[in-house]
Amino acid sequence: MSGFSKYIGGISIRNKIFIANILIIVVFISTQSYFANTISQKALIEKEINNSSRELVLIKNNLQTLIATIEDYSKILASDYRLQNVLYNDLLLNSEFNASRPVEGLNNLSMKKTLSETISNIVEPNTKIKAVSILTSNRHWVDVGFADNAYASRIFGDDYGADDRFYQPTWTSLIKFGFLYEGEHNVIAVSKSVIHKDTGKMVGRVFLYVKEATIASIYEGENKGGEFYIVDSAGRIISSQNKAMLYRDFKEAVSITIPENGKDTAFTQGSGKNEMLIFTQRFEPLKWTIVSVIPMDDISSDRKQINQLMIGIGAACLLLALIVSFLLSGSITRPIFQLAKTMREIRTGKMQVRSTYQSKDEIGYLSEGFNNLMNRIEALMAENVEKQRTKAEIEFKLLQSQVKPHFLYNTVETIISLIKLGLGKQAIQAAQYMANFYKISLSKGNDIISIGEEMRLTESYLEIQQLRYVEYMTYTMEIDNEILTYSIPKLTLQPIVENAIYHGLKLKKEKGIIRITGKRSGNNVEIEIYDNGAGMHNNQSKAIMAGFSALDEAGGFGIRSVSNRIQMLYGERYGLQVESEFGVYTKIKIVLPLRHH
Incomplete structure (x- = not known):
């Protein structure tokens, strides 16, 4: 070993540079194929991961905005004084005191007109809410819009249940709901208790319906060859570009298992032509998961062409580097050693030392730049x-x-x-x-x-x-x-x-x-x-x-x-x-x- 080191030490710097370049070329050629295939694929996957992650974050933010807007409308409607007064009057008219005399209450045309005017401002086409239903404190469903009260009674029942005293809006999963004149639609409903502001009594409950198509419109414009899904906490598909997938168990329908750790993830599944790149984004407010599924073939279709380009450019650059290093190694080494000596002196604390090498070539510029850098340290500190x-x-x-x-x-x-x-x-x-x-x-x-x-x-x-x-x-x-x-x-x-x-x-x-x-x-x-x-x-x-x-x-x-x-x-x-x-x-x-x- 000492003999080899002695031999290497006797070789000139110029020859060392040349020999090192030859070794680099040999190693590069032997590993070029590997790098062209694996690294380019990794870069493409990482790029797709970054792009898809940003898309999912954007979809999540847009979904958050939609959900927050719908909840705001439910709160505004539940706090509307006209709605509260109508529901409160109905509660009083149908109380136990008047039980022997049934009263029409909300079937009164003036009351229905008041409720209809209140609700019409927050449904289509003014907002993205399809329709609104109202359940009174006397367990009556009110027909003041396009919602079919028979569907509402069958789906939600006529009782409030244990959760009806909550002040926060409550969301359902995906349901089929009937609308007058239009038939059934896939919707997600949000309900909100109506608490009378003066008495504190619960006088009713409002139900707002949002079509699944409205939610799907958030991500349909983002599709670049893959599929988007929204999955609820029970693992059911509640939104998809392919409407035939709705209501199905996600794992059974797509053969993909979502990790249960509750974190946003990106992973691959399958092999060969069936390999997929999968992204998940948790939507914590409703315990939903946004899933993007992209076939790996869509990502790596241009990999072969990229590899060929990399090989050609790499070979040309290395050949040029070999020629240049052979010609310039001698002229480069001497000023480099001189500049290195100056740097070592500065490291010992001699901050006034400057490089004495002067030339119009690159090393000369480097030496001049080094001197200028040392002169500007104090100014740069103030500038910082x-x-x-x-x-x-x-x-x-x-x-x-x-x-x-x-x-x-x-x-x-x-x-x-x-x-x-x-x-x-x-x-x-x-x-x-x-x-x-x-x-x-x-x-x-x-x-x-x-x-x-x-x-x-x-x-x-x-x-x-x-x-x-x-x-x-x-x-x-x-x-x-x-x-x-x-x-x-x-x-x-x-x-x-x-x-x-x-x-x-x-x-x-x-x-x-x-x-x-x-x-x-x-x-x-x-x-x-x-x-x-x-x-x-x-x-x-x-x-x-x-x-x-x-x-x-x-x-x-x-x-x-x-x-x-x-x-x-x-x-x-x-x-x-x-x-x-x-x-x-x-x-x-x-x-x-x-x-x-």
Whole structure:
């Protein structure tokens, strides 16, 4: 071994480079076929996995939006004062006190007209809801639309059951339901209890029907040779491009077993022409699974042509590299060693040392670039600090760009829904709150506003959200007048309040509260946002503030962006403090310096 090392050591660098290139060529040629087949196939599969995963995420998001919209309509309908009054009057007319005198109740033409006007605003063609049924407290199905009450009675029965006191909307699996004048359709129904707002009594239940074709339209435009399925928690196919597959057991119909670990997965099954690439995406709100099945032949059909191209290009590049390395190895090695010597001296701490090699070739440029790099280290360090500041500003602008269009869209949708339901006064209030929110948020381009203005902006946001989520939330604001004239970065509270609603209160079944308090503490202003929502584990809150969590996890992006912006403006002493107990509460304290606006 020592003799071989001595022999290698006696060979010139130029010859070493040439010999090494010959060995590389031999190894490359011997393994080229393997790489052309396996690596190209792996790259194609990985590309398809990435593309299909993004498609499934998009489908999941669109499905989430559809489900949330339908649930919002069920809540709006269940809270409509006209519907509640009609159902409550029917309850009183048919109570035990009047049992000896049966009353027509909802069969009264004026009542049917009122219900029909209320429901017509939220069914086709205004929305994606096919029809609506109402079950009264006296177990009567109301015929005010296209839904066949005989089907409703047979499928759902005439009793409420144990779940009818729940405030949350309840979804069924896929069912066949009859509609007047149109016959049967495959639908999924969502039901919502109607609780009288004054008495707290359950006066009825509304049922909204969504056609399976409406759900299938979400993913039908994404098909690129494969098949999409939506499977319920029992393993039944509830949506598919092939309608003949509906209601069948997924495992028996497609011969694919979905992993039961509840996680999103991508795996292959089968062999040869029957090999399939399968993706699953869990839709947790309804315990559904979105499945994409793509034949492997569709993915690797161009693999042979790609392999041939890779082989030709690789051979040409290697031959060219061999010729160039033989000609230039001698001229390259000397300046490289000289530059390496300079680098070793710098590693010992001699930062003033520079390369003395000068030439117009590539090594000369490398030497010159190395010297320039050393000269710019101090400048780059200062530039890096500025970039960190700019990054914090960009994060805030990104947060603003996400909040305003999203908030505007949701508010306009709420106003439209209120107008459709005849709640003109509430719609005007919502519009006024929205105008106030945007007036303050614009602030003539100023990023720093008074705490009083920030509180009015936040109050406008909360009032609109309370119109949308009246069953989820209420709020209080207790701010000392002393601090209202002090300054605060604009849109500091809104991302935190939004996080409290969507990641806190909405995850609990009962109604929750958001409490905002503000006071002076020495030379600081302390504003506290408390909610009794879902809370977080200790490691989650630490990860959010440390920046290790995913951007959309528990609202981490908004909280961290607000904290970074405050610290950028006022220093490390200020920012956000997160305190939370899982399942109990979350409390976020904002610490700011006393500065007049």
